[in-house]
Amino acid sequence: MRHHLILRVITKLLVGTIVLFAFYVQFHGDFSPGGGFQAGVIMAVAFIIYGIVFGLEKVQQVFPPWLVHKMLALGVLIYAATGIVSLFGGMHYLDYGVFSPHHPEHGQHWGILIVEFGVGVTVTGVMVAVYYAFASRPPRMSDEEW
Amino acid sequence: MITALAVVRVTSLFATAMFSGVFSLLSAVLFVGLDAVDVAFTEAAVGAGISTVLVLGTLALTSRHEKPSKASPVVPLFVVLVTGAALVYGTMDMPNIGSDTSPAQTHVSPDYLERSVHEIGVPNVVTAILASYRGYDTLGETAVVFTAGIGVLLLISGLRRRREDDNESEEEGGTS
């Protein structure tokens, strides 16, 4: 898509905004609609739109596949490790009260933030990895055929 | 509704993908109408965004047009009508939409709505239930998403770095 000037400029403007919005949705999820799942998808959309307009090589320089593959597993690990931390704190698995023994509410707040972060990381990783997998196959038809 | 019917008729797969995106967006609007803002948000991002991109990516790798099916549509139509009639019969016992005395409204959910204020202290009840009360569930869902991602990687990205030689010879055999 080398020839689409408008698309390229608008994409450059949009990508930053989309990433910012993803972080907002991620960490503001307790107060407004949103959370890890949505934030992960929006974050992935930022990389996908960049990849579509500027080409796969460019986006893979920014966000290399090995990092994506690590993120896939890292998110689930963050989630599961949260549960194990609360086990060590003498509470039930995934009982977030452990993060702040005197104010269980604050602990819940922290726990939800951490867990949602784990979810977000995994979802971003999966969506970007799936996009890379589809896009890195040699296409069967050229752009003009569409 | 109309878009879904359009998907049935259109044979160009490109148009199918676009219609399914429009359908997702419209259903997101419906979810807002039903007070499910979180769900609407997800549906708009996932259904209209990612899944359209994925279907288009698949089309680029396969083919653009559908061949008209030779089988007659009578049998599927019969199956569909019978199933639909059974489901409609099932809804006869359901409470009216929006009724606040239905079983779904009276058992667990008031409990969640009341307790989450002082137990969790998070304004968005959906997030509170998702991450805290049903934390096991969400852990499981994350694991499912993770597994599906790994599955896609195994199927079509083929872990090229490790087995460069094997794959290349395979591909030569496949495309020739």
Added chain:
Amino acid sequence: MDSSTTWEFFVGHVSYWLFIVLMMTGLYIVVAKGNFVKKIVGLNIFQTSVFMLYISIGKVDGGTAPIYPVDLNIDPDVVYSNPLPHVLILTAIVVGIATTALGLALIVRIREEFGSIEEDDIVEIEQGIARDENERYRNATGNRA
């Protein structure tokens, strides 16, 4: 049953019936169409209409989205819709896209193996393969089978 309760029943249920019609549209696409991509799209339509049915169960008349004010001063007069279906469907959507991606990946592989994504073609090819194998087996056993 007098006419006003009948009307109430109709209005209360007509949306369920619309969702069921949508569901059946999806099912029809899955069953009747031979193209695999179309089948996946049909499955998506089916899935989304199930979500609609599920969310509509959680709707309360005059209710609002289950999000409290930030200071948690809850006005007892405000009715909130049932948050539980929202939670279940939220995760279901994301799992749904993940499985859709898996299905599409399978389609790409099928296309590479068989050169087609039409069900009819693939059945034909598979029957051809089975016939060849039978032939070979018969030859190997010396026509005794």
